[in-house]
Amino acid sequence: MNLLGVADANCCFTLIEVGAYECESNSSVFSNSSYVKAFSSGDLNVPSMRNIPGTSKNMSFYFVGEEAIPLKKNLMRSFPR
Numbered sequence: 001m002n003l004l005g006v007a008d009a010n011c012c013f014t015l016i017e018v019g020a021y022e023c024e025s026n027s028s029v030f031s032n033s034s035y036v037k038a039f040s041s042g043d044l045n046v047p048s049m050r051n052i053p054g055t056s057k058n059m060s061f062y063f064v065g066e067e068a069i070p071l072k073k074n075l076m077r078s079f080p081r
Contacts, residue, residue: 001018001019001020001027002018002024002029003016003017004016004017004018004029004030004033004035005017006035006063014036015033017033017034025068026066026068027068027069028068030065030069030070030081031070032069039063039074039075046061046074047061048060049053054063060074061074062074062075062076063075063076064076064077064078065077065078067080
């Protein structure tokens with residue numbers, strides 16, 4: 001079983017997808033998920049740029065994933081290991 005989850009800044013899950021086969025790689029599970037389809041088509045309603053509190057700078061919202069996640073607009077991955 002694989003679990004794909006999205007959590008907010010308060011570590012609360014806002015979206016989960018469960019049920020991929022164990023033999024599938026994380027990247028194929030991610031690529032075939034309903035989350036990616038909704039994200040790619042713009043159906044997730046990711047907010048546009050917002051002002052960083054205490055500054056005059058604007059910044060986009062991003063999702064951060066593991067190494068198997070491809071880099072895309074608004075989708076980053078942390079440093080390996």
